[in-house]
Amino acid sequence: MFSKGRTSVLLFLFLAGVVNYLDRSALSIAAPFITEDLHLTPTQLGIIFSSFSVGYAIFNFVGGVASDRYGAKLTLFVAMIVWSLFSGAVALAFSFVSMIIIRVLFGMGEGPLSATINKMVNNWFPADKRASAIGLANSGTPLGGAIAGPIVGIIALNYGWKVSFVIIMVIGLVWAIGWWLFIKDKPAEESKHTKATDKLADKAASGEKIPLTFYLKQKTVLFTAFAFFAYNYILFFFLTWFPSYLTDARGLSIKEMSVVTVIPWVLGFVGLALGGIVSDNVYRKVGKALFARKVVLVTCLFLSAVCIGLAGIVSTTVSAVTLVALSVFFLYLTGSIYWAIVQDVVDQNNVGSVGGFMHFLANTAGIIGPTLTGYLVEVTGTYTIAFLLAGGLAVFASLSVIRFVRPIQLNKTDTIKEKVI
Template identity: 60%
Template sequence: MLSKGRGFILVMLFIAGVINYMDRSALSIAAPFIQKDLQLDAAHMGMIFSSFFIGYAIFNFIGGYASDYFGAKKVLTTSMTFWSIFAGVTALTFNFISLFIARVLFGMGEGPLSASQSKMVNNWFPKKSRARALAIAMAGTSLGGALSGPVVGIVALNWGWKISFVVIALIGLIWTAIWVKFVRELPSNQEVDEEDDDVVQVNAPVGKSGKTPLSFYLKQPTVLFTAVAFFAYNYILFFFLTWFPSFLIDARHLNVKEMSFATMIPWTVGFIGFTLGGFIIDFIYKKTGNALFSRKVVLVTCLLGSAVSIGFAGLVTTTTGAVTLMALAVFFLYLTAITYWSIIQDTVEKKRVGGVGGFMHFLANISGIIGPTVTGFIVQSTGKFTSAFLLAGGIAVIGALCVAFFVKPISDKNNPAAVNNK
């Protein structure tokens, strides 16, 4: 699976994910310092957390579409450069409005990442190993989240929170220089394994439309209900990403150093789940020969497991119990992480994977606009996090049921391309 240049592609995509979540979760780690420095209350901080997702959600779709048209390499190059610059700009903010604007622009830069990663994997890997490749490529996000706690926490404690954003900006720009010099959009003809049963289409032109209109896929129940489940996945993930550090400080009374290392535990466990999920899916696929079933059974089972875990995390009375249950919630959550993208790759033609995946990602990340703000107002009005934990679990149950009952193979019955070819 890793021969013929594919291993290097996975390493670079993995590192991109590490940088992405280190940058993204830096704000939540630095939140106690920022709130004090800029004099922000919980409601204002919730809006700051949500501001990122305004730009991010819109550019999920734009970035995915652009990956189909311009190529994933160019889009990811532009994306990493833009978000790294605005990660650094965060250090220049001085009030609520300036931080809000910086986070919107930062989110715009990060928006294309996942769709571009998915497109690159689709370009380079055959179907039989694609779930594992996606899992490895995207697993860097959870490792980035784990590293963010100690890196940002230690830098912020010793040199100030603004310096931490400058450091992570420089890391992103160094990655970009390596990506531009050494990565190609498609494998060469010599790197194609002719024994692959679903060989990569190396001659597929970038920038030309597929026969099936993009609008056909955007109306399909399979795409829409997969997006609902992805919304639930993101709601839990972004609750953990944005508010869990503050929960540990405000509700569990940890100091910043203790909080920084406590947040590493769920992220580290999540990294294991993320990587393991792809291998489990490919194993089930190998045994059953049913790609969609292998994705659905993991998604439904594990999203329900995450729902139960996060619900109880808000009810327990000890810090150890809360961190342990949150770690379980993230573990189960990340076992499903690549199922959403795999369902799109299994049911959508190659030339539409970027656009359809980006659209699904856009709908899913509306949760990032809604969730952190809702949590902020819940905490502001009740003084507790309990209802916020239970709400996240309830949404995940709805997402799992939607996939169980409504995600099916896409029929060609109303496909204009299929009709025209008859």
Template identity: 75%
Template sequence: MFSQGKSKSIIILFLFLAGVINYLDRSALSVAAPYIQSDLSLTPTEMGIIFSSFSVGYAIFNFIGGIAADRYGAKLTLFVAMIVWSLFSGALALVIGFASMVIIRVLFGMGEGPLTTTTSKMINNWFPPSNRATVMGLAASGTPLGGAISGPIVGFIAITYGWRISFLIIMVIGFIWSICWLKFVKEKPENSTEKIKTENKKVERETNLKLTFYLKQKTVLFTAFAFFAYNYILFFFLTWFPSFLVDARGLSIQQMSIVTVIPWVLGFAGLALGGLVSDFFYKKFFKKGVLFSRKLVLVTCLFLSAVCIGFAGLVTTTASAVTLVAFSVFFLYLTGSIYWAIVNDVVDKNNIGSVGGFMHFLANTAGIIGPTLTGFLVDKSGTYTAAFLLAGGLSVVASLAVIRFVRPITKPAPQIISENVTFDSKTRM
């Protein structure tokens, strides 16, 4: 239907739009939170539990979604995921209290869980290692854009028509994307023009490594820890920053919905540029090892993000707090594609989805712990200062851990066989 070059562009576009919808859905609750909290008579601790409940389903289905992408394909897995999460996003319009909100948010999180692992799997299917981080950054940059537009859109709808209507509109958008994705996107490039050949030659065949081999590697575990710190800051910003602006800084709902756009715009730029920067260093410092460029960007930018978010809790003016949070999100998102680039660099194709899903599962436990812990700290202290400092301190530790523990993975020696082998372009090495 399309040339391979055009098909690649379509895939990037659809993955970008999936990210926009994903964070439009996810951010909608945070923007509408002051209305929801008032309407349902929720305490800050209860609101924190609601924010965290999303990540219970989300973290589990990061892993399950990755396994499904390896087994059934990224295209089908992402189609089902979009349908499910859109359906339960719309179902938020039906909540009647705390318990129903928690249940629906868990189910909503289950639907969103496979997004990033299926995105990584699809990119691995279509793009070479030298520009996968760039493509991952461009595709994932839709997520902060979704966060940016959710403030004005959801804020306007909530003020004009009520907060419940905004979730129904977002559900319809997700259904439309799903139909188009199923119609226009292919799982892998077609190689129908290449004939199957029989050759008598030595073939070096990579040992079929089990998933458990990778799950025990320090590189995977400490990349997941860094991703945990990334998600801790992200979920803190995503869930509590709008309420911080209203409660601690005295902004109105209208003012808050506009101000929250600023960090998201910088995040969009950071996520789009992060992959480009990583691939630039990948090509420039290739002789020093593939992980050197990834670690250089990850450690530097995660540390800078930590410093900014920590100081944002100490400053006394709204402008300085918003500025520091915006720069924290910018530096944070510069690392956004690096975690996935590392997985693509060190894991064989058959385990990309599963290992990426496992890493994402561990990382997104931050979304379970962070929002609830933040609500508890706010309840007990009456301020957000401790929550800001905790988010920053965790990321400093994670940056140091990456320097120490993320190393190339030593795999078992490949088997060498000599036989008549029938193979096509997919098995040629």
């Protein structure tokens, strides 16, 4: 699995995830300072959190199509430069409106990341190792979230919150230079093993081009996207509002909050790295790729839902933090599975585009969730309903996966249909 070329690809994709969530988490960590400087209400802060996902969701799909058409290497290179520059531009924000504009553009830059990771893994890894590779590559994202708290918190307290965004920008630009110089879009020669196992994921007949529009109408794609929506709803709730919840509802100081937020992220890092490995091991034992994906997705998304719901009704800070940490752990165990399902049911020419489309639908949760949470907090004066809503949505999504996510294949007359399992 880990040849020299594959190791380099995984390492750079891992580091891209670290930078991605370091950038993304920085705003939530600095939110108390920004709220004070820009005189924001909870609803306005929620809108700012959501504005990121407006640009992000749209460019999930655009980035996926670009990775199929122009290659994942070029797409991710451009994306990293754009999002790093606009991460630094947060330091220039002087009002509610200016912050919204910057965050939308920042989101556009980050949008292509996950689809390009999926495309690069498809280019470099055989089918029975892709979930593991996706999990390891994406496990950099919660690590970025974990280190964001101490880094941004310490810099903000000592030098001002704006300096932290400039430093993060420089880190991203350095990564982009290394990516362009040292990484290839595809391996020079594909091994026979890779070609053979790719047939497990490629359902299209030899030489036949399957239109993208076909996949975009399939229940398997749409309900995988719905489950991913529920995943992202919990994730964005945690990513955007958890630091404010700790300071507002639990009375923690900025310094204490910066440390506490590390705990769920560390568990998330472990979960994301393990989820794909567990799924691939089940796949190799039972020989049914989609079954292996669904077992992990349904079980862990349901457990995540239960934990996040309970976190909203417990009375102590320790209990709340513990339950949120467990929720993030179980949530991230499913993190690579959505992408692995795309790898399993979509032909290679459409992997980036279909993955980007799924990610686009899923990330509308990032538009709806933070603003809705801000509204609920402002109206009710508590976070309880927001916690319960996040959990209930994930329960419903996990049940939907059992019913609707099925293999897609061509029949003998080249008519595409869904195969019931």
